[in-house]
Amino acid sequence: MTTTSRTKVTTCSVEYPADGLTMVGHLALPEGAGPRPAVLIGPEGPGLSDFQRRRADALAELGYVALVFDINGGRWFDDPAEMLAHVTPLLADPDRMRRIGHAALDVLRAEPRTDPDRIAAIGYGTGGAIALELGRDGVGLRGIGTVNALTTGRPGEAARIRCPVWAGVGSEDPIMPPVQREAFTAEMRAAGVDWRLVVYGGALHAFHHPTDGLTVLPGVGHHPVHARRAWRDVVGLLDEWVPVTE
Amino acid sequence: MTTTSRTKVTTCSVEYPADGLTMVGHLALPEGAGPRPAVLIGPEGPGLSDFQRRRADALAELGYVALVFDINGGRWFDDPAEMLAHVTPLLADPDRMRRIGHAALDVLRAEPRTDPDRIAAIGYGTGGAIALELGRDGVGLRGIGTVNALTTGRPGEAARIRCPVWAGVGSEDPIMPPVQREAFTAEMRAAGVDWRLVVYGGALHAFHHPTDGLTVLPGVGHHPVHARRAWRDVVGLLDEWVPVTE
Numbered sequence: 346m347t348t349t350s351r352t353k354v355t356t357c358s359v360e361y362p363a364d365g366l367t368m369v370g371h372l373a374l375p376e377g378a379g380p381r382p383a384v385l386i387g388p389e390g391p392g393l394s395d396f397q398r399r400r401a402d403a404l405a406e407l408g409y410v411a412l413v414f415d416i417n418g419g420r421w422f423d424d425p426a427e428m429l430a431h432v433t434p435l436l437a438d439p440d441r442m443r444r445i446g447h448a449a450l451d452v453l454r455a456e457p458r459t460d461p462d463r464i465a466a467i468g469y470g471t472g473g474a475i476a477l478e479l480g481r482d483g484v485g486l487r488g489i490g491t492v493n494a495l496t497t498g499r500p501g502e503a504a505r506i507r508c509p510v511w512a513g514v515g516s517e518d519p520i521m522p523p524v525q526r527e528a529f530t531a532e533m534r535a536a537g538v539d540w541r542l543v544v545y546g547g548a549l550h551a552f553h554h555p556t557d558g559l560t561v562l563p564g565v566g567h568h569p570v571h572a573r574r575a576w577r578d579v580v581g582l583l584d585e586w587v588p589v590t591e
Numbered sequence: 592m593t594t595t596s597r598t599k600v601t602t603c604s605v606e607y608p609a610d611g612l613t614m615v616g617h618l619a620l621p622e623g624a625g626p627r628p629a630v631l632i633g634p635e636g637p638g639l640s641d642f643q644r645r646r647a648d649a650l651a652e653l654g655y656v657a658l659v660f661d662i663n664g665g666r667w668f669d670d671p672a673e674m675l676a677h678v679t680p681l682l683a684d685p686d687r688m689r690r691i692g693h694a695a696l697d698v699l700r701a702e703p704r705t706d707p708d709r710i711a712a713i714g715y716g717t718g719g720a721i722a723l724e725l726g727r728d729g730v731g732l733r734g735i736g737t738v739n740a741l742t743t744g745r746p747g748e749a750a751r752i753r754c755p756v757w758a759g760v761g762s763e764d765p766i767m768p769p770v771q772r773e774a775f776t777a778e779m780r781a782a783g784v785d786w787r788l789v790v791y792g793g794a795l796h797a798f799h800h801p802t803d804g805l806t807v808l809p810g811v812g813h814h815p816v817h818a819r820r821a822w823r824d825v826v827g828l829l830d831e832w833v834p835v836t837e
Contacts, residue, residue: 516776516786530762533792539816540792542762546779547786570785574831581827585820 352376354405356398359412363448364441366418370452371398373405373412380460382487382587383410385453385479387446387472389493389551390432392417396554397469400576407580408589410459414449416471425562432471439499442478450479463487463587465508467579470494470551473512480506488586492553492575495521495529503536510540511582513575515548519564543578545571598622600651602644605658609694610687612664616698617644619651619658621835626706628733628833629656629699631725633692633718633740635800636678638663642800643715646822653826654835656705660695662717671808678717685745688724696725709733709833711754713825716740716797719758726752734832738799738821741767741775749782756786757828759821761794765810789824791817 355374360367371393375381384404388397393415401411416435422428435441446466454461465488468476473494480489481498483505490511497503510533514521526542533540545552549566553575556567601620606613617639621627630650634643639661647657662681668674681687692712700707711734714722719740726735727744729751736757743749756779760767772788779786791798795812799821802813 516780516788530790530792534762538792540762541817541820542790542792544776544788544790546776546784546788571787574787577827577831581823585823 352406352408354402356402356405359452361448361452363445364416364418368415368445368448369393369419370415370449371401371413372410372452372456373401374410374456374458375405375408377591379458379591381408381410381458381591382463382465382583382589383412383453383456383459384583384587385450385464385466385476386411386413387466387468387476388413388416389470389472389554390416390422390428392421394421404583408591409583409587410453410456412449412453412456414445414452414472416445416475423560425560436471436474436496439478439481439502442475443482446475446479447482447484450484465490465583465586467491467582468494469553477510480508480510483507488582490579490582492579493518493521493551495525497528497532501536503532503538506536506538508539509586510538511543511578512541513543513545513578515550515552515568515571516544516546517548518550518552520550520562543575545575547571598652600648602648602651605698607694607698609691610662610664614661614691614694615639615665616661616695617647617659618656618698618702619647620656620702620704621651621654623837625704625837627654627656627704627837628709628711628829628835629658629702629705630829630833631696631699631710631712631722632657632659633712633714633722634659634662635716635718635797636662636668637674638667640667650829654837655829655833656699656702658695658699658702660691660698660718662691662721669806671806682717682720682742685724685727685748688721689728692721692725693730696730711736711829711832713737713828714740715799723756726754726756729753734828736825736828738825739764739767739797741771743774743778749778749784752782752784754785755832756784757789757824758787759789759791759824761796761798761814761817762790762792763794764796764798766796766808789821791821793817
């Protein structure tokens, strides 16, 4: 896992319709031919950024087909107020989240390099909430990993999750406070899900994301050390759930 | 990390005095010559078992000098009541735990293959509590990782911890219940320690340890899937804190 081979990665933008918008995802394909395990990557509320595009490229270097999906129709919300105006109703609407997730999953499944039996989802913030809703919709994923996305679903629906769930959160995150951690783990426990929770001590909300040049909400802050650890954790999860064997 | 090279490992028992007893540790040395990063491994309350000896051997295969220390003078307590009679007063006496830890650390440091500037400690149950007490005593370790050992120390002493701390626990562990998780993380937060907590959903106390043929306390139970994950987590921590570069 610590060895990154610098293989040749092919990337492209993918447009597809969802949520009444034209979404613009980022697809990264690993070197070689034939099917590979695949990763659906959910972005933060502001939208798909170069940060997440690089994540996809890094996973493709490790041998995965990786798609960062879009939630905002190709837009990046600089203004936190504008972002919240878009994201808050979305997070309150599991069916809408699922449609956005399914549209992205269809794109990933349609890619010839994707092995449809080996797909995992990881997501950050809003994109993590969407990944969890795919699980609560009973989608056959190999695992769901979220960072900064401890959202709970409609009562009872977590019992439809058919794969391991992993969640990471900052201990000082005021947007995902301890009461939300408790609600999330209570939901997972009640549903009999195979779950894990990692609390990164001292980290704020969205600690995984650099904030240089960005206007951020109170309670948001980058924690470079834990950000590296969370990425390493995610890479380890994928190696557990959808190992690259080719 | 998923690749284990089958290198030649040298092992031996090491006797040393501590706590009024003759302790019998297990030392595993990696192939090659010259100093290597080293790992102090703390065993569970019943004592040093083949399970932990194999952990040391596995770490030596990865390139570490590894010492499983002893807390019971070479004994393994089959009987949980006898084990508790020995361990309960020990866990209530930080100075005694520290003396046991220091004696083991001295053995590890005296090994010519050990690089004294690259020592990490991992511990399970009682052995984890001892590893934490070494931290609270200000010992210069590169990291402390514990599984099933969320013990808190004397007020204020956690501020002397000079390295990252990682702790893993089962969500259903009645011996380390949520209130103890809260106390531990509150101690780490107040002390400004670089900490992480992993909660393994559905796991009981000592979930990392096979229980075949053992008499175990109520609340103890093996969870093979999380056990593999926790071991993988520990190996990853060591790669972060004391990477093998030779």
